[in-house]
Amino acid sequence: MNNIVLPDETQTDSSSDDETSLVVVILDSNPGQKMLRDSPHVLTHCVDSIIAFANSHLMQKAQNKLAIMACHSKTSQFIYPGQGKHTDVRQVDGQYEVFTAVEKITKKNLAKVLTADSSTVTKESxxxxxxxxALCYISRLQRTKPPGATLNCRILVVTGSSCSASQYMNYMNVFFTAQKQNVVIDVCALDQHLSLLQQGCDITNGLYLKVPQLQGLLQYLLWVFLPEPPIREKLVLPPPLKVDYRAACFCHRQLIEIGYVCSVCLSIFCRFSPIxxxxxxxxxxPALPAVKPKKKKKI
Structure with missing residues (x-):
């Protein structure tokens, strides 16, 4: 985290009233995902769609900021802006230099992440x-921004993995931390429904979308997730789904509807345990139910 190059906020005109928008895109690049095991070329389509979405965000306003992360089965890394300064990016076919940098740096660092971990890959990301x-990165930017400047931050998670109940406590911690930091979490599910991430979207006032067709991923990203949260209220977006607020038990890591809660630490269990x-x-x-004495028959 300390090696990540921060955007040069000191050169921003602090007298400007324009708000700066930061989007941190988290791409699930775990090869263990079912959709990638069935069709490996899907990852290339997702990366191209995310790069186009990122460039569209930067094109909206010159002050907008961007960060892209790759999430794997054993590690998570920033692939844009990445480590070190990149000064060798040149204009290609009249393309804006910033757009060229986003595309080249993202693909180059993503290739390093995929080739670095050649061990057995698990399905869990x-x-x-x-x-x-991403929250630590946002907190760092908030501390280094110029006085009086406003930085609106949001996180977009693009994943095709299944919902892992073993990370339930970690999910709840980051969701309520994001709520406290006023960071909106959006989730774009590519393969299957994700109930835990849907809870995070509801807690942070973000948007959750299960993409009906993967071929139209870019259209859904630009339509649903590109507008800022205040603008979304004026748009016709897909209707929200009913939030599944089932919790995961601490003993078997399974989602349950009825369980036992510890009165001290609020841990949840699917079965009663004396300790x-x-x-x-x-x-x-628990005490056994009292047995009522039998009534004597009157003679």
Whole structure:
């Protein structure tokens, strides 16, 4: 995180009343995803769509900022702006230099992430850790911004992985941290419904969308996720789905509807346990129901 090059905020005119918008895009590049195992070329289509979406965000306003992360099964890294300064990016076919830099640097660093981890890949992606890194990056920018400047931040998660209940506590921590920092979390699900990430969108007032057709990913990104949150209220967007607020138990990491909650640490269990495995609090066993004495027959 300390090696990430921050945008040069000191050169921004602090007297300007324009607000700066920062978008941190988290791309799930885990090859263990079902859609990538069935069709590996889908990743190229997703990367091209995200790059076009990122350039559209930068094109809206000169002060807009951008960061792109790659989330893997064992690590999460910034692939744009990346580490070190990039001064060798030149204009190609009349394309704006910033757009060229986003495309070249993103693809180059993403290729390094995919080739670096050649070990056995699991289906589970570290999305909660990637969101935590994005929140740290946003907090760092908030501390270094010029006095009086306004920085509106949001996180866009693009993933095709399944919802992992084993990261339930990590998800809840980053969701409520984002809510406290006024950071909006948007989620674009590519393959299947994600109930935990849908809860994060509802907590942070973000948008959740399950893409009906992967071929139209760019159209959905530009239509739903490109507008700023205040502008979305004036647009006709897909109707929101009912939020599934089921919690994951701490013993089997499965989503449950009815369970037992520890009164000390609020841990959730699907079965009653006399000792909380989280805080080791000892509870009294539930008393057996009282047996009513039989009435004597009157003679």
């Amino acid at each position: 570290l999305l909660a850790g990637a969101i935590a890194m 909380c495995t989280t805080c080791h609090t000892v509870f009294k066993m």
